[in-house]
Amino acid sequence: NAGVTQTPKFRVLKTGQSMTLLCAQDMNHEYMYWYRQDPGMGLRLIHYSVGEGTTAKGEVPDGYNVSRLKKQNFLLGLESAAPSQTSVYFCASRNRAEAFFGQGTRLTVV
Amino acid sequence: DAKTTQPPSMDCAEGRAANLPCNHSTISGNEYVYWYRQIHSQGPQYIIHGLKNNETNEMASLIITEDRKSSTLILPHATLRDTAVYYCIVHGSGNTGKLIFGQGTTLQVKP
Numbered sequence: 001n002a003g004v005t006q007t008p009k010f011r012v013l014k015t016g017q018s019m020t021l022l023c024a025q026d027m028n029h030e031y032m033y034w035y036r037q038d039p040g041m042g043l044r045l046i047h048y049s050v051g052e053g054t055t056a057k058g059e060v061p062d063g064y065n066v067s068r069l070k071k072q073n074f075l076l077g078l079e080s081a082a083p084s085q086t087s088v089y090f091c092a093s094r095n096r097a098e099a100f101f102g103q104g105t106r107l108t109v110v
Numbered sequence: 111d112a113k114t115t116q117p118p119s120m121d122c123a124e125g126r127a128a129n130l131p132c133n134h135s136t137i138s139g140n141e142y143v144y145w146y147r148q149i150h151s152q153g154p155q156y157i158i159h160g161l162k163n164n165e166t167n168e169m170a171s172l173i174i175t176e177d178r179k180s181s182t183l184i185l186p187h188a189t190l191r192d193t194a195v196y197y198c199i200v201h202g203s204g205n206t207g208k209l210i211f212g213q214g215t216t217l218q219v220k221p
Contacts, residue, residue, distance in 0.1 A: 004153075031207050031209075033209055035211070041213070042195075042197070042211050042212055042213045042214055043154070043197075043211040044211075045208065045209065045210055045211075048207055048208060048209070049207075050207040056207070056208075058208070059210065088151065090153050090154070092153075092154075092209070094209070097159070098144065098156035098159060099146075099154075099156065099209060100156070101153030101154050101155070102153050103152060103153050104151065104152070104153055
């Protein structure tokens with residue numbers, strides 16, 4: 001049982017480049033989330049989804065886009081990366097109870 | 111979803127009980143209290159949750175006050191591996207879907 005899998009685990013981008021982070025869950029969960037965590041800080045919600053085909057903004061959505069075309073996948077896109085987006089990104093999924101988290105993607109924008 | 115308030119940091123001696131408080135004075139009737147922890151830079155891990163009754167599992171106990179405005183997570187015999195950031199979150203089972211984390215409490219277990 002893989003749970004929540006994030007791809008890639010590490011990435012270095014140049015300013016202005018684009019990329020997509022993939023989150024996949026095999027638990028048939030309805031809700032999925034993308035967070036960012038900066039050093040010494042808590043998790044901040046970027047975007048979330050309450051079901052296939054739906055997305056909503058979280059606390060810090062600017063500079064990011066998301067898509068949930070399939071129930072098991074939640075994609076986070078950076079269209080034009082900026083150094084301020086250097087962070088660790090966590091994906092999570094849940095149904096009506098506890099959330100399960102991936103191991104994170106460490107992104108550096110230079 | 112109700113907001114939570116936690117102390118930024120706490121220390122605990124190894125082998126002793128760690129009691130982590132959380133205030134959630136605006137909690138509504140259908141909202142649960144959830145606790146997660148994050149060890150080093152790993153993804154957060156679920157610990158326990160409850161509605162109004164006290165709960166216990168193999169990891170911890172959760173004590174919720176009668177008015178439900180605060181709760182305490184208890185790690186009965188803390189070990190060095192329990193050093194982590196502990197997050198208290200309040201949300202309903204059928205809410206809008208948002209899951210907001212606060213700053214949490216950094217628990218340092220000392221030998």
